[in-house]
Each structure stands twice: as C-alpha cells, then as structure tokens.
Amino acid sequence: MIEPFDKPIYFTRPLLPDLTAVTEQLRDVWQSGFLTNNGQKHRELERRLREYLGAPTLSLFVNGMLALSAAVYALKLRGEVITTPFTFPATPNALALAGITPVFADIDPDNLTLDPERIEKLINPSTTAILAVHVFGSLCDVEAVSAIAKRHGLRVIYDAAHAFGARLNGQPIASFGDATMFSFHATKLFHTGEGGALAMTNPDQKISVDYWKNFGIKSEEEVVMVGTNGKMSELQASLGLAVLPLVEGERSRRKKIRSIYREELGEVPGIRFIPDQPNVVHSHQYFVIRIVAKKFGRTRDEVQQSLQHYNVFPRKYFFPLCSNTAPFRHHYSSHPGRLPIANHAVTETLALPYFGALTDEDVRRICSMLRSFARP
C-alpha cells in the first residue's frame, strides 16, 4: 500500500533563500533610495551572472520573453525564422510579435531539440535566422546549427531558458551563436521571481540591447531608437543575489535525485529517459520521462491522472505543441504530417517533481507509485 503525500508535490518549487539573506540585500536598496534604472544591485547581479555564465556580454531583463524579443530586434531579423515546435509559447511569440513568421522544423527523436537535418530544407530567400532551444537541459547540436547558419548567411539565437550554467566541451553555452537568452522565472533553476537575461556575442550589440530595454534612451539628452521597457528592478536583482549562492547546492542535490529516479525506474518497461549527452555539463532544469504506452500499458495522460490521486502533480511538458496552437497551426510548416517526431513526443513526455527539497524517500515513493501503474 503506497500512501499519498499529505501535501501536494508539484513538478518544481522555487529555490527560496533564507528571508534574512533577502532583507540584507534589500537594506542596501532602501539606503540607496534607488528602486530601478540600472541601480547598484542590477549592476552587481549583471556582473556576477556574466562571470558565472561565462557569457561574452550580458544584459538583464524583466523577464526572459523580452530578452528574446531584444535579440530579434538587435539582430534585425525579419521574414522567416526556423525554430522548433517543441518549446514554450514564448519562443515563437517573440518572432510573431516582431512580424516574423516562425517556420517549424521537426526535432531529434532522443534529445527532443531541433533536428539540424530538418532545417536546411526549410530555408528560402526570406529566411533570416535559426532560433533553437536547449530542451530540459539537453543541448542542441550547436555545431551542426552553426555550420548550416554559416552556409546560408543566417543568424543564430538560442533559447537557453532551461540551460542555466550548462557547458559543452567546457565551453559556456552562451558562447555559441549570435545571442543566447536565459529566463529567471520562478520555475527556473536560478530565478529572480520574474526575470531574464540576454548574452550577445558582439559587444556592440549589447549597447543597442541596453538602449532598447530602456525606451531607446541613450542619455538624458538623447533618444536614439524606438524601444520598450524591459528593465530588471532592484527588487528582482536583490532576490537574484540572494538566490545565486544556493544554485550549486541545488544543482548537486538535483543530480542525486536524478540518479535515484534512474536507478528506480531504469528497468521499468515503457519508461524511457532523455539520454545523457557526452561532454555536457547539464543544467538539471527538469527531469523528464517518456511513457511508451504500448509497453507500459498506460498512457502518459493516465499516469499523470493516477499520480494526482497520490497528491503528485507532474507536468505534461511541453504541451501543447506550439505548431498545434491557434496562433500557429495554419502555417504550412505546422502540419502534423511534417512534424511526426514532435507530435509523437508531446504524447509521451512527463516532467516529474524535481527540486532539492524532495527527500530521497519522497523520490523513491514517487517511483513506487509509477511502478505500480505499469500493466505490461
């Protein structure tokens, strides 16, 4: 008999620093009297994150979505941009809001990231860029994407909302492509409640990004472009400074949780994992399994519902597929017949509870529940 949890267990839980660590940061803000506009906490967090991420440049934002829009703006994209349907709506929305048509290419069957082999067929004279997403912590094939972009004179943006601190062959993930976006939403490993950042590879472009997020204002006397308001406040930056020292501890705790999930579920027919990638330092953003209904004897949706009876709330992630949503489903590239792998993957993936406050015992109990649902 497996006991349900007393309190609901969600698929993630924000990393909450000790409140005194937050108030310590806030005390400085109160003393300065500056609540926003590139204040002391903003400058400190920007510098510390640039170092932590090994990013060539970094600009903080009020959220990740606007950081992505800034990249689209700074790289002067237009026409069509090739992207993945297996992502959060922010990715195609940043393109569509700028009047660009997102063109969807199918994904890799194992890593679930944009499949480079599918990109080239979709390139036409209107194509200006590739917007690829690092999914759950698995990295895109950045080398193949760069090679295609180079051949066709395209820009490359990475949505690294799931890849905070990830590295490939020792190289920071923000060192690839023209621009890399990070999200600091509360559900992300490192967060500022709401927040985000953009790493531009070309330092000149950081300058225009910083004007753009401040209404196009260059100085008290000079407005140089049309911009928006994307500034991170001192309150968000203070929270970030209190969260940052906890990130490595959280990451290693998640690593342990991941190994328990893998050990306990590794032999269960019909449960598949996302494979580890060689030479990659994983961000540990999510732990996602795939339920192969034919072998497991239950569908992913049935598994999700059954877990809810035990007070466990995993998430169908990503769901729905962006190419099947109202804003995008009418485009030719969205036809499910053109995206068979992505359309199949969204029926199988399930993000399990994955945060450091889970005990080993909690994780083992969730695994017992999952094993008990199998009907091979």
Ligand SMILES: *Cc1c(COP(=O)(O)O)cnc(C)c1O
């Ligand atoms: C969270 C997320 C975003 C959006 O970031 P916000 O900070 O919430 O605006 C974009 N893309 C992906 C893949 C995400 O998971």
